[in-house]
Amino acid sequence: MIPTETYRTQAENQWCPGCPNFGIQTALKRALGALDLPPHRVCLVSGIGQAAKTPHYVAAHVFNGLHGRGIPAAIGIQLANPELKTIVTSGDGCIYGEGGNHLLHAFRRNPDITVLVHDNQIYALTKGQGSPTTRRGEKTRMQFDGVKTDPAQMLATAIVHECPFVARGFAGDIPGLTAILQRAIAHRGLAFVDILQPCITWGNHPVDWYRERAVPIPDDHDVSDRSRAIDLALEAPDRFPIGVLYERESRPVFGEDHLIERQEKALFKLTTIERTVIESRVERMRISPAS
Amino acid sequence: MSDLSIYIVGAAGEGIQTIGDVVSHAFLQMGIRVFTTKDYESRIRGGNSSYRIRANGPNAPRHSADVILSLNAHVAEHYSDAAEATCLRLGELSPDGEGSAIPFQALAKEHFDLPIYANAIAAGALGAVLGIPSDILSGVLRTRFSKLSAEALDRNLSALEIGMRAVADHPGLSDSLEPSDESHLLAGVHEVIPLAAAAVGCRFMAAYPMSPATGIMTAFAKDPELGVFVVQAEDEIAAINVSLGASAAGARAMTATSGGGFALMTEGVSLAGMTETPLVIVIAQRPGPATGLPTRTAQEDLNFAIYGGHGEFPRAVLAPSDPQEAVDLTRRAFDLAERFQMPVILLTDQFLADSHFSLQDLMIPKAAIASGLADPASIEAYQRYAFTEDGVSPRLALGQSDHLVRIDSDEHTEDGHITEDLAVTRPAMVEKRLEKLRRLQREMKLPTPYRTEDAETVLLSWGSTRGAVHEAVDRLRDQGERVGALHVAELWPLPTLTLPNSSSYWSVEGNATGQFSRLIETEWNLQLAGKIERYDGIPIDANAIIRALGTPHEEVDS
Numbered sequence: 105m106i107p108t109e110t111y112r113t114q115a116e117n118q119w120c121p122g123c124p125n126f127g128i129q130t131a132l133k134r135a136l137g138a139l140d141l142p143p144h145r146v147c148l149v150s151g152i153g154q155a156a157k158t159p160h161y162v163a164a165h166v167f168n169g170l171h172g173r174g175i176p177a178a179i180g181i182q183l184a185n186p187e188l189k190t191i192v193t194s195g196d197g198c199i200y201g202e203g204g205n206h207l208l209h210a211f212r213r214n215p216d217i218t219v220l221v222h223d224n225q226i227y228a229l230t231k232g233q234g235s236p237t238t239r240r241g242e243k244t245r246m247q248f249d250g251v252k253t254d255p256a257q258m259l260a261t262a263i264v265h266e267c268p269f270v271a272r273g274f275a276g277d278i279p280g281l282t283a284i285l286q287r288a289i290a291h292r293g294l295a296f297v298d299i300l301q302p303c304i305t306w307g308n309h310p311v312d313w314y315r316e317r318a319v320p321i322p323d324d325h326d327v328s329d330r331s332r333a334i335d336l337a338l339e340a341p342d343r344f345p346i347g348v349l350y351e352r353e354s355r356p357v358f359g360e361d362h363l364i365e366r367q368e369k370a371l372f373k374l375t376t377i378e379r380t381v382i383e384s385r386v387e388r389m390r391i392s393p394a395s
Numbered sequence: 396m397s398d399l400s401i402y403i404v405g406a407a408g409e410g411i412q413t414i415g416d417v418v419s420h421a422f423l424q425m426g427i428r429v430f431t432t433k434d435y436e437s438r439i440r441g442g443n444s445s446y447r448i449r450a451n452g453p454n455a456p457r458h459s460a461d462v463i464l465s466l467n468a469h470v471a472e473h474y475s476d477a478a479e480a481t482c483l484r485l486g487e488l489s490p491d492g493e494g495s496a497i498p499f500q501a502l503a504k505e506h507f508d509l510p511i512y513a514n515a516i517a518a519g520a521l522g523a524v525l526g527i528p529s530d531i532l533s534g535v536l537r538t539r540f541s542k543l544s545a546e547a548l549d550r551n552l553s554a555l556e557i558g559m560r561a562v563a564d565h566p567g568l569s570d571s572l573e574p575s576d577e578s579h580l581l582a583g584v585h586e587v588i589p590l591a592a593a594a595v596g597c598r599f600m601a602a603y604p605m606s607p608a609t610g611i612m613t614a615f616a617k618d619p620e621l622g623v624f625v626v627q628a629e630d631e632i633a634a635i636n637v638s639l640g641a642s643a644a645g646a647r648a649m650t651a652t653s654g655g656g657f658a659l660m661t662e663g664v665s666l667a668g669m670t671e672t673p674l675v676i677v678i679a680q681r682p683g684p685a686t687g688l689p690t691r692t693a694q695e696d697l698n699f700a701i702y703g704g705h706g707e708f709p710r711a712v713l714a715p716s717d718p719q720e721a722v723d724l725t726r727r728a729f730d731l732a733e734r735f736q737m738p739v740i741l742l743t744d745q746f747l748a749d750s751h752f753s754l755q756d757l758m759i760p761k762a763a764i765a766s767g768l769a770d771p772a773s774i775e776a777y778q779r780y781a782f783t784e785d786g787v788s789p790r791l792a793l794g795q796s797d798h799l800v801r802i803d804s805d806e807h808t809e810d811g812h813i814t815e816d817l818a819v820t821r822p823a824m825v826e827k828r829l830e831k832l833r834r835l836q837r838e839m840k841l842p843t844p845y846r847t848e849d850a851e852t853v854l855l856s857w858g859s860t861r862g863a864v865h866e867a868v869d870r871l872r873d874q875g876e877r878v879g880a881l882h883v884a885e886l887w888p889l890p891t892l893t894l895p896n897s898s899s900y901w902s903v904e905g906n907a908t909g910q911f912s913r914l915i916e917t918e919w920n921l922q923l924a925g926k927i928e929r930y931d932g933i934p935i936d937a938n939a940i941i942r943a944l945g946t947p948h949e950e951v952d953s
Contacts, residue, residue: 180640
């Protein structure tokens with residue numbers, strides 16, 4: 105158990121006072137502490153947006169990349185150094201909008217990373233446009249007469265693609281979220297958590313509106329029941345069942361067979377390949393007259 | 396006889412590759428060097444394609460044929476313009492077609508009841524006309540088909556003989572090629588780039604398949620002993636971001652694409668610049684804009700390679716012209732990327748990707764280049780972007796030690812946190828990045844001269860045009876003209892250079908807007924006497940250069 109103070113950083117926090125992102129930050133620090141993962145064993149990866157600033161506020165290695173591209177960067181980091189616990193932490197606009205294609209293919213690949221989506225259902229940093237998860241009909245500073253599209257159902261999509269760990273959390277319930285994050289980070293393979301994070305500045309609903317609709321998943325839910333898990337996921341956006349929706353024994357983790365074959369633990373170690381390997385390839389190109 | 400140009404022409408899927416490989420390997424077994432290249436359409440079956448063998452000539456394209464072997468009458472007609480006056484034409488021809496009609500299809504049907512043997516029959520006919528001994532031809536065929544059943548191999552060998560007999564009455568070449576005891580390597584640029592990359596310590600590649608770059612990722616995938624892990628990404632945006640993630644975590648990494656894919660990568664190139672993450676990017680050029688001509692060649696992406704990406708940051712752009720230079724520049728690219736912590740672009744093109752060069756030898760680096768990572772034990776308080784005199788901060792990889800590494804795409808403080816300090820940090824970070832560019836420029840190599848002594852006219856080439864330029868120089872020198880060449884392999888940042896104004900300078904390149912011309916005119920304060928440009932998708936050859944030298948400021952028409 106590592107105390108949360110260990111994960112404190114010197115960076116000035118740029119979130120709005122009272123933002124539920126603080127709840128996610130606390131839960132993340134507690135989950136890392138409970139898992140005995142010191143800062144140098146963790147890499148936090150993000151794209152762009154308010155949520156994407158999280159890595160600056162939690163002591164760990166950081167790759168704060170491009171908007172939408174947290175997942176590909178995390179896959180590269182994880183493949184190069186599988187001993188690092190690589191966690192993507194970014195918003196719904198970043199991961200579902202700009203980077204949706206990467207998420208979809210991450211479900212197929214099953215890299216050993218954790219993906220946390222701070223889902224506030226709005227573009228906050230750009231001041232209030234609809235996001236991929238904004239409910240139909242909601243008015244925004246861009247969709248002045250209401251959003252005319254249905255929200256993305258990414259949790260159900262994840263389960264359809266056999267993502268091995270799929271959960272929904274609520275930033276307003278720090279103990280509950282800590283427990284979910286702990287399980288997600290400990291999971292080997294892709295762990296995907298959508299975290300309801302009400303936006304107190306640009307969002308259309310107060311935190312309590314979410315609290316009423318964030319209902320715990322019943323204790324007797326069988327996490328291996330795929331159909332039930334999809335049904336629970338699809339209760340959104342009217343109700344948001346909170347907890348682990350789906351978990352299965354992980355499929356093969358992306359890239360592990362390569363390392364096992366080569367009896368290596370990581371790709372980052374610079375090794376010189378046998379000189380004869382290269383020489384033999386060059387010799388294969390040689391064509392000599394028969395003597 | 397010197398410089399024999401052979402075209403093997405057919406529709407895609409008809410088997411020109413097998414025939415061309417058999418004949419070119421047979422020549423090499425006779426100690427005769429070959430340069431081979433291909434032209435083909437963006438389709439899987441049909442159309443017009445050629446496999447071109449230039450025997451006993453320079454490693455450069457030649458757009459005329461001394462021998463044309465055709466696999467169908469339509470394609471024979473398509474390539475008839477390439478025939479020299481004395482061209483030997485054989486194969487499937489239309490009833491009024493010029494040359495010796497040999498019905499490969501009908502012979503295959505008659506003897507084997509299977510059209511597939513038409514290829515071996517054609518190889519036999521061509522080999523016999525070229526004067527290649529039958530034991531060499533059959534030996535090459537045995538090697539090529541070593542995985543076939545004994546029965547199928549036997550049928551191919553008898554097909555080869557049927558082909559030879561079919562041309563028994565043919566006079567053949569008036570002047571045959573002299574065998575030698577020289578041995579050669581037959582090497583392609585996209586085959587040696589992966590070898591050199593693996594040799595210098597590349598461990599990782601993420602890429603999305605795109606002609607003509609795909610061969611590089613395939614080379615790693617089919618040869619696991621090279622030790623390079625390949626990710627086939629969902630798109631080029633993912634490809635560059637996965638590669639940068641791997642590089643940031645310490646794995647030496649590269650990616651490869653063509654112009655359209657690089658367009659998707661440019662935000663990532665800028666990310667590499669801002670985060671100071673080493674990455675080698677191959678751009679195998681093809682004609683654009685947009686989808687352009689996917690299977691043709693061009694040098695249209697020089698400006699894009701130099702300027703693609705928002706914001707200001709250092710990068711290097713290098714362009715090989717042949718396999719040895721490709722090896723040398725691959726090493727150079729990884730070395731510069733590592734030392735200056737930046738993206739480095741290697742520019743190739745379809746012509747280089749699809750050509751094979753005969754070489755005496757190929758020198759591949761003997762050891763991986765040294766790691767650019769710092770020793771964590773020597774650092775007390777780590778800051779990823781610490782200010783230094785040369786702008787290069789000690790680099791630690793993510794997860795390398797218990798020093799936390801913060802890599803940020805935002806403008807950042809020395810320890811990698813987002814900053815809006817416009818008074819001090821921002822200008823200092825800009826200066827830090829540009830100091831690397833200034834120091835890089837001092838390291839860039841000068842152009843390579845070729846026969847420039849006493850030259851009145853100097854041809855300036857970059858990338859794949861070098862072979863044609865050197866051939867033009869040699870032929871003009873043979874005629875007593877005082878012509879030389881300068882080849883620019885390291886294109887960005889260009890080293891400082893003042894060229895003597897005793898010569899007149901001509902640029903040669905594969906685009907319509909003179910991208911290279913403008914670059915050297917600006918950077919070297921040079922006034923070019925003429926610009927030789929080709930932009931129809933076909934590689935420039937020596938004939939075109941020699942013709943153009945007579946007509947300053949005019950493009951080559953074909």
